Amino acid sequence: MAILAICRKLTERVALSVSIFILAITPTILLWPYYRHADPWRRLALLLMFLMASVAWTIMVAAIGRRLKWPPLDCRNFAGMPFFSACVVLSFLTGDSSFLAISGVSVSAGLLCRKLVHPEIPWNGMTDLQASGRLTSLNL
DSSP: OOOHHHHHTTTTTTTHHHHHHHHHHHHHHHHHHTTTTSHHHHHHHHHHHHHHHHHHHHHHHHHHHHHTTTOOHHHHHHHHHHHHHHHHHHHHOOOTTTTHHHTTOOOHHHHHOOOOOTTSOOSSSOOOHHHTOOOOOOOO
């Protein structure tokens, strides 16, 4: 829970979260071609760098979501869908299937972003549609 509190504190300023994302994604982009066909330890290091970049992406999107007061469903979609789309496009452009393997991180990025913007919503207690109030009930 302390890591979640630190991440939530980092979402207070958009400029800080953007700079953290740039610092986290740069080594991943620069080292990806060299570590792709390396030994398992270097590939593990690349995976950890990618996870760090995904958390930085989530913090940046959560900072924007807090500023614009997004509902929970939008937080999840705006954090997860561009991340998933980028992984699929990079997989087709480079011919490397490892991007498809890590595209599942987009789901966790969306859930973490939702939790950072709306800490009152439990992890799995309520659906995003119920929390956003977009469901209507007809009283007949």
